[in-house]
Amino acid sequence: MALSRSNWRSTAEVIVIPIAALFVALVLFGIFCAFLGKNPFAIYGAIYKTAFGNWRSFQGTLLRAAPLMLTSLCTALPARLGLMIIGNEGALVMGGIGATIAGLLLSYGSLLPSPDQVQNLLGLPPLSVQLGMALGGIVFGGIWIAIVGALRHYRAVNETISSLLMNYIAIAFLNHLVEGPMKDPASLNKPSSFPIPEAYRLGNIDSTRIHYGLIYGIIACLIAYFLIQHTTFGFAARTAGGNVKAARIAGLPVGKLTVIICFLAGSCAGLAGMVEVAAVQGQANASLVAGYGYAGILVAFVARYNPLAAIVVATLLGGIINSGGALQRSFNMPDATVLVFQGLVFLVVLYSESLYGRLKIFKEPEVKATPPAASTAVPV
């Protein structure tokens, strides 16, 4: 998104339209609140205060932003190929399962450790166990979405619907594991796997509540951005996304590209699952299904599939999710309020999609034909 004299208008368009869309969504949500007899300004104030008001509350926002950054890549990367994948939640769940399996095997040597094994850990260095868990998350989540990509390429199965169905399959699989083969008998009310030992979990960045998952998220977004914008691989993917026939004629291996991109996408969401297990829950259970996958789709959309913008958008949305609890407590509003707000944002952002290239102020003066900025070249 390099700023040069020739394309500043289209750059402005890419920045102004999403911000205006968010603003319109805020106004609509305000009308919704006013309609229910709540003071919208008091609600905005509370959202701002609990999300970004001070360092302590901002930490809570960043906590929630971390998995969103990772799950948004699950939609954003395949979008470069023209694929619309919404299996983020399932890939997150599978990643959580993979991380738990790796974590238990590396620390106890068994998925169902006996009391004896619990006492005597294998004693691997924490970093290697954490890397093992990350690998487990990456492989499980990656394969999950790679299946979607392979089905798309080799059987022409609609990737949106198959990935959606696989969300439900992954959740059922998780429930099966924590109720049966992997159940810790001590977890009565909330069936869970055995816990990962404290020493092997992802710790907090010093003296904050923020865990290292945030670093994972930011690094993944940076790598994804570099991969898409500055490598031949990314160029090939964007070419195939622009025109499959042209890509085939140019000799690009479209099938391989599809499967690899889908694997990378799934592995990012899988990593989010690993972070949830290794830093937040400490074990696999139904709490993994917290809606971060679906919210990640929204992040990818608002960021227009740009991994750098996803960092910013994930932080904004993390703030909104973070403020949900406060709305519930101080305004006596149901927890679904945040869902209504997300839905409104999503709808308005989609509408704003149709405004690109239609507004006069962003039109380049007719001097010479300039190629559009790279970040706007995404077909939707």
Place this chain on the structure above:
Amino acid sequence: MAAEALGWWGVPLGILAGTLRGSAPFLFVSLGECLTEKSGKINLGLEGTLLTGAMSAYAVSYLLQDKVGSALSPWIGVLVAGCAGMVLGFIHAWLSQQPKVNDIAVGIAMIIFGSGIAFFFGKPFIQPQAPQLPTIDLGGWSSIPAIQSALKISPLFILGVLIAPLMFWFFKSTRWGLFVRAVGDSPDAALAMGVSIPKVRMLCIIAGSFLAGIGGACLSLYYPGLWSESISSGQGLMAVALVIFARWNPIQCLWASLFFGGAQAIGPALQSVGIEQGRYLFNATPYILTLLIMVITCSPKKTLSGAPGALGTISG
């Protein structure tokens, strides 16, 4: 259910009962999706519509029971559910026909928005018991209570069974049906016929969402007959796959719905005779089945027979 008394016979009976009960929402939502897709648009948001329909039907039935009596209030609930569906359908229809806007993306947004609205306004109705729709008892000939309770059929189910051939006839033999097919198959031909594509799609999506809203009412006012946030569990999404399975044919939507309702009943039926192992995996049956069907029926070589030509194209 008293299926335990029947021993292993309880399993097929349980599946039959579950099929008759559980297929009604599938039927309405898939007929709605069929009508929508025939006009060339996909509405993934029917999941949100189903939830909103279920919530509004339940809420209206509960709130009106003292004013109009508990025999009439559920029927008003059904009507309101359909109208709530129409409102969501209107949003989808308007937004998905804007330039450069992808109808699948709008669908996902409508899932979030619709379920948000349903959960938001449905919060107070999770506890109270609303008056239910009456059932038609077809099991009077049997002295076994399990069979009697299995054959309690909802009038909505019968209505759905009647709508299927009606819709088939509508597509095949009416002028309006021809317009819908033309818009979905070949928008250019429709333009040449002087048909307004946006208007036809708008009407089809709204009517389809009306049916999906009624499908939601089947859930909350008949079976399982309560309102909770997990009530639809993806049935609105499965409708999309179900329509593919049914090859965009309303009659086959009926068979497909019965099939899916049956698949959904396998888990609980086995549970009733004490098979607990892997019950969560059984709950995944409909999704796995849908995926398998799509893998088998799709092919990179050709488009599916019966698929509307303009389906899945952005500008189409």
